[in-house]
Amino acid sequence: MTPTVAVLAGGVGAARLLTGLVRAVPPAEVTAVVNVGDDMVMHGLAISPDLDTVVYTVAGAIDPDRGWGLRDESWQAMATLERYGGATWFGLGDRDIGTHLYRTQRRADGAPLSTVTAEIARGWGLDLAVVPVTDDPVRTMLTPAEGPDAGVEIAFQDYFVRRQHGVAVAAVRFAGAEAARPAPGVLDALGGAGTVIIAPSNPIVSIGPVLAVPGVQEAVAARRETVVAISPLVAGRALKGPADRLMRELGHEDSVVGVGGVGLVDHQRAGHADAVRAAGLRCVVTDTIMRDPAAAATLSMVALGR
């Protein structure tokens, strides 16, 4: 039997890794445990950005230029919304809206998010398991350190999309995390996996909320020897998004050691090898930039030690 792989996942970086991982190992052996701290209700729609980014990307349906949403997208609903002066800062394409309509109706019918996510993944013909870390609401809240909202918590998408992560952050909180329970299958996937990969997602706001669900960090720590964290930073910089800035602002080191300091890692790949080793971690230096699925597959093989 092939050893299974569990991946702690945020959005874009994790999704790219998964496109490679499902080429490196049988997709049915892979479970992605995905962040839900970015989830929101907007215009009445239940939106799960990281879950959708993972599904769309592995399905080959993600828009390659934007990096979010579906390719061959149209924007007619947003155009109507604009006519009324409605909020259009969170772009929802027409094709993408169908996913949110489905999720919203199913949730209203009483189906848990994990069930709906499995249905959506099946709709795209995926064989890997895509699982929200929890079926309970966890919401990533950020407190700006500056500007008109200094000291006042705002929701993740308000920070990330509306303000284009352009404001310094004083604190991050995962509202609801203490009361959240891991979704069905999450602890089994982490406990039974041959390898647990921490994807190259934002350590603070993507991996952080996953580990904040009680039981998840413990499950990962219990198998420390088989946990591989892939740094999202290249030469101390995030390829995309505010990971490097957030880590500096919140007092984590701007390096792979900083990344290691956030999660629970054993192997640590890429970057400042000596600093990583000095921190007591094993370290493999490799190319972590995933230009295409083939590069992501190569990185996956390195992560799996094959």
Add this chain to the structure above:
Amino acid sequence: MTPTVAVLAGGVGAARLLTGLVRAVPPAEVTAVVNVGDDMVMHGLAISPDLDTVVYTVAGAIDPDRGWGLRDESWQAMATLERYGGATWFGLGDRDIGTHLYRTQRRADGAPLSTVTAEIARGWGLDLAVVPVTDDPVRTMLTPAEGPDAGVEIAFQDYFVRRQHGVAVAAVRFAGAEAARPAPGVLDALGGAGTVIIAPSNPIVSIGPVLAVPGVQEAVAARRETVVAISPLVAGRALKGPADRLMRELGHEDSVVGVGGVGLVDHQRAGHADAVRAAGLRCVVTDTIMRDPAAAATLSMVALGR
């Protein structure tokens, strides 16, 4: 000052009349008091079919072939929904969805339906007042007389769209009507109008819920001499929809007298003139088929006695 006109309105028939009425009199003098019994929440979206049909039609934006929804429409969201096996029997075009997103968000923000409707009408540049008869929930429920659901109440769109009004009906109820209050402006518009027109909409399921809101029927009855009902039946048949069948099934006469028996009418136009007069109503026989806005304008002038 031009005498104002208030119109009790359902969807298609009323919307067509209004396209003519706003050509016959200054639009700012017209108030459409619109049925909300067809309203529903689906996929999390707050949908108000009759309000949208009125707004889209008067704006010249209705799809002329379907008679509902917007022209130049695309169906990408529905295609995605279908991928998951979601319910697609209630067709929502991408452009149209923008209206529902706006309404849903504004309602969630606490804005009453009448406020949101005014904003939507303004978004289409309309000068007439489009007002839901009430800001409170009123839901038209029908009890099938036959089939697997015989005796079990179903919601209006379940009857009208999903079953394509193909099942005999034993009873109609306007759930919530007793507790509903007329929306701001409704009673003033009815009380102050030079003419109140009952549009050629389905008397049972379009005009019925409007009159069921406490105070509306009384306001109309109080000005009986200036109320003009336009029959939706031509030679005893509905041009569209199940008005004739519903009236038979529920024991109303299949004629303009039947129509008169449902509402409160004074003048009664088209059809069996003698029967109408025998019922104590004044009657004007005229062409009630609104082939185009010009025909609707001519009909409006007849209704206004000009």
